Amino acid sequence: MSILVCGALAYDTLFSFHGRFDSQILPDQLHKISTTFLAPTMRREFGGMAGNIAYSLCLLGEKPIVMGVVGEDFEPYRQHLKRVGVDDRFIRLIRKQYTPQCFGIADKDGNQLMAFHPGAMDFATENHVSDIADPIELAILSPGGYTAFIQHSRELAAAGIPFIFDPGQELPLLSRDEIHEIVELASYVAINDYESELMRERAGLTVDELRKKVKALIVTRGSKGAEIYVGDTVHLIPRVQMPIKPVDPMGCGDAFRAGLLWGISRGIDWKITGRLANVIGAIKVT
Numbered sequence: 189m190s191i192l193v194c195g196a197l198a199y200d201t202l203f204s205f206h207g208r209f210d211s212q213i214l215p216d217q218l219h220k221i222s223t224t225f226l227a228p229t230m231r232r233e234f235g236g237m238a239g240n241i242a243y244s245l246c247l248l249g250e251k252p253i254v255m256g257v258v259g260e261d262f263e264p265y266r267q268h269l270k271r272v273g274v275d276d277r278f279i280r281l282i283r284k285q286y287t288p289q290c291f292g293i294a295d296k297d298g299n300q301l302m303a304f305h306p307g308a309m310d311f312a313t314e315n316h317v318s319d320i321a322d323p324i325e326l327a328i329l330s331p332g333g334y335t336a337f338i339q340h341s342r343e344l345a346a347a348g349i350p351f352i353f354d355p356g357q358e359l360p361l362l363s364r365d366e367i368h369e370i371v372e373l374a375s376y377v378a379i380n381d382y383e384s385e386l387m388r389e390r391a392g393l394t395v396d397e398l399r400k401k402v403k404a405l406i407v408t409r410g411s412k413g414a415e416i417y418v419g420d421t422v423h424l425i426p427r428v429q430m431p432i433k434p435v436d437p438m439g440c441g442d443a444f445r446a447g448l449l450w451g452i453s454r455g456i457d458w459k460i461t462g463r464l465a466n467v468i469g470a471i472k473v474t
Contacts, residue, residue: 195238195330244446312336
């Protein structure tokens with residue numbers, strides 16, 4: 189039995205500007221802004237929630253199946269995933285397209301400017317859960333294109349595959365009715381504290397209401413740990429006390445979700461599963 193990871197694979201190109209944005213941006217000239225930020229440091233990373241989750245699952249000994257769409261520049265990323273054991277048979281290559289790309293620059297105060305190019309993601313609806321003949325015991329639905337997100341939630345439910353609804357940055361794009369529909373189809377919901385407030389605002393679903401609709405509701409609270417709601421029980425998962433200072437929080441939530449999938453697929457106690465997920469997330473941060 190396999191774990192299926194649905195969502196985006198992307199390249200993240202990150203720059204660091206050693207000054208402050210407001211030193212080069214004139215507030216009264218925002219309507220005709222034209223400036224360049226010198227970025228002495230740059231790094232390019234393999235990203236996208238599906239890629240990140242699958243990578244961490246492999247480090248835990250799994251061989252997850254990834255379903256996503258990529259462009260003609262994907263080959264280095266594909267080799268990176270295959271080296272750790274990811275099943276890439278259902279990563280669809282779209283000709284004459286780029287793999288989704290995120291470009292970001294941060295100043296010394298931590299302010300960020302981001303640009304995202306969806307590229308091949310616009311063709312994500314060409315993938316179907318029914319294409320996968322392998323027996324799937326559990327899936328996670330992470331952001332990978334608005335239309336495909338809804339399509340794949342319905343396909344997973346129709347196939348009888350339990351899945352985690354992990355809305356992430358897709359959440360603001362979903363309507364009230366769409367959020368309610370996917371929650372009803374999902375077995376689990378995994379959100380962070382900001383997304384829990386957004387869920388309440390956009391769909392009128394409070395934490396207490398969400399927990400009644402799924403087998404488990406997982407809410408991460410950053411440095412405060414996490415909460416796992418199962419029926420009338422709330423498991424408080426404490427933060428991990430790490431002797432090493434945090435280095436980079438990007439991808440922490442994805443690593444956490446890999447721990448969730450690993451624990452759920454093995455029927456491990458929720459408190460242990462939550463602690464494992466927190467440890468994996470903390471390792472990523474440090």
